[in-house]
Amino acid sequence: MGTTADGKKLNYLNWEKGLWSWWMTIDHKRLGLMYLASILIFFFLGGAAALAILMELFTPEADTLVFGDDAQTLTPQQLDTEAKSNYNTAFTLHGVIMIFLFIVPGIPATLGNFLLPLMVGAKDVAFPKLNRHSFWVYTLGSFIALLAVFQGIDTGWTFYAPYSIQENGYGVILMTFAAFILGFSSIMTGVNFLVTIHKMRAPGLTWDKLPLFVWSMYATSILQVVATPIVGITLLLLIAENIFGIGVFDPAVGGDPVLFEHLFWFYSHPVVYIMILPAMGIVSEIIPVFSRKPIFGYTSIVFASVGIAAIALLVWGHHMFVAGMSNMARYIFSFLTFFVAVPTAIKVFNWICTMYKGSIHWDTPMLYAMSFVFLFMIAGTTGIHLATLATDAHYHDTYFVVAHFHYTIQGGAVIGLVAGLHYWFPKMFGKMYNQPVAKLGWLILFIGFNGTFLPQFILGMEGMPRRYASYPEEFTDLHQLSTKFAMFNGLGYALVFGNLFVSIFTGKKCDANPWRALTLEWKADSPPIHENFENIPRVDEGFYGYDKEVEEEETVKGGATHGA
Amino acid sequence: MFDFFDYMPIQASTWADRVDWMNNWITDVSTICTVAITAVMLYFAIRYRAGKHSAPSSKADHNLNLEIVWTVIPSIVCVYCFYIGFDVYKEMRTPPANATEIGVTGFKWGWNFTYENGKTSSKELVVPVGEPIKLVMKSSDVLHSFFIPSMRVKEDLRGDRYSYLWFTPTITSDEQPGGVFPIFCAEYCGVNHSGMRAGLKVVSRAEYNDFIQERGAIELSPLELGAKLYNEKACITCHSLDGSKVVGPTFKGLYGANREFTEGEPAVADENYLRTSILNAGKQIVSGYQNVMPAFEGQLNDKEIDALIAFIKAQKP
Known part of the structure; x- marks a missing residue:
């Protein structure tokens, strides 16, 4: 294609200049990058709130989160109330920011946007302007959410009624309205991806050849489109309850608080899979490339992804085992919940078998993919404790749930996102990051993460309830251990993202396909041109034939080499 | 089995040992599977690392028998876990007709316990040992949750209808440091949620009778x-x-x-x-x-x- 004025090759980064061209762009790659920048800012804000939470938990009394010059003049009781109030605000902000602004848009809006059209061999998504609108709506929603943050709400990210109605009404109205708007962004992205996958595939790219990341985006998009409207309606009802007292959720005016939980979890359980399925898709791409072997059990991974999405819509009641549902509903939801475990286990076995007798490259993306498998097994097996009714009666709303959730979302979705960023970074910027620093960052992150959350499983066993600003003294040691390791967790992220950010400018140039992968995005330039491909590629074979590719190379070069 | 990670609190109810057995069984199986699969993964990653094993020596991309095995076995394990959990939980949700009923009201931020003869208490819930106790619970404001770790029970309190839980204490609370088993509110309820704690005092029937007859407030x-x-x-x-x-x-x-x-x-x-x-x-x-x-x-x-x-x-x- 063309070149810039100073003779550089044109790509999506430099073909138009100026901030305005970014804001008005309909290029899925630019939108993906802008989403990435936005969600990472929120990730660090949410992370700061997490560190505030863990600082407060360093001592059993609520005494740390007190700000301002007059802190010394407060009576002990005032100090206690002030610290507790700030703690409650901190965990609410942590939850709201991490869920609604970071991990729900998460992988689909960032890597999904960037890669989906490339991976199906299209010039862009099906509706590029809708894609831009989706980003604008996300920006608007984030702005309103930030306004709500300054109202200092303390409901937790779940907005349970009637607490969210009886107290701090104004902030809750703003925050739920923001979440309502952000939901539209999610729906628009989902619709766009579904149509793109159905209609925009390159010639020859049949469903049975579709890359597994694309399949995972397909399953995710279905959930976004099906489940998000429910939370939209729920949050509107909550706003109406707050303003007009319509009596749907508030028992004081004849409402049913558990109805809110039903509606909320009907969305918020599937949303966990909106977070985790794309991460599984990323791992399914990385493992065959770095094992130089075809993915094991392509068909069963596809069915597992779609199966997880289907079952995800039927198990929301396990968030409410002790909330006052009928006993029969508890039994049924417990039974159904166990069937999420089966497709998840199948995927793990497939990944391991892909590595069997491969030729495994210990590059950064592979380290993340392997740690994902380990962390996700812990997340998955501790889910069994929570799905089992008799043990859940003990574990419900304790630190066991906190640890399980963080293994799923941080150990799963976030590690998956970081794995994907390290895998596709050369495609996004045409440069390679500093691998030794990336591996060091991975190590610190891995140790910090496990050190933070393993002790929380034990706290949960011992009976420590969640969302507690102060706690009985016997829990002190484990809380302190958790807080200390959280510093490493934070340091790990700073190093990992700092390394990637610096490498955008200082990284070594690398060729279009440094990992020798076969999926279509690697056939485009690095960074890709504005409309991805000069000529739309034809697909004759599936993308996981790494065994054939190696045979060809052996005849040419007499052995595979690989940059580490 | 092995009880790799047994950090459960003191067992003080009739089903606590069965809940713990189940918990330890699930934990043990989970630990063994996670460690074994991770070990296999690491073994492959080292044994077949690119430097040593420059080209893959297998082309297998599926194996139907293997896939059936690893679908069926987890399914069986899951159905078994459901069953053992359901079996004990059904008991937890079926209070016997002769249970002593005590009313519990949750409010921001404390509890109110009302005994059969109208006597009330707030900081401590006093119950007789060895007899089934049924708590009939309601919230007077937002959601709360009544959690007694030593009994392995928990149930939310709602403002619109009564909820219940029951248990039979097997030991008196003298054996617990402080003389009472802790009670926590487990559903977030506002500023002082973490201060919404109480004690469960399990005493002999005679002491319990004395307690509910005692009307100290009159003096x-x-x-x-x-x-x-x-x-x-x-x-x-x-x-x-x-x-x-x-x-x-x-x-x-x-x-x-x-x-x-x-x-x-x-x-x-x-x-x-x-x-x-x-x-x-x-x-x-x-x-x-x-x-x-x-x-x-x-x-x-x-x-x-x-x-x-x-x-x-x-x-x-």
């Missing part, structure tokens, strides 16, 4: 009773006695002071105002404060209300 003067209620009903959480503003206005100098409200005419805080505010605080909110306090209508008798008013009157400026 207390109104001022003493008021001071006791100030602690027990958790007024202390939000209303200071030293003039400092906490969640609610201080009691110091409250009686006789002029009150301004978010709505309506200002008024002097006399006995009638104090009574209305205790029973239904949401009617008039003092300027600068939020509508947080639960209504105590039906939870305090006239004698107790009078005692609280006497106590507040005694907090002179």
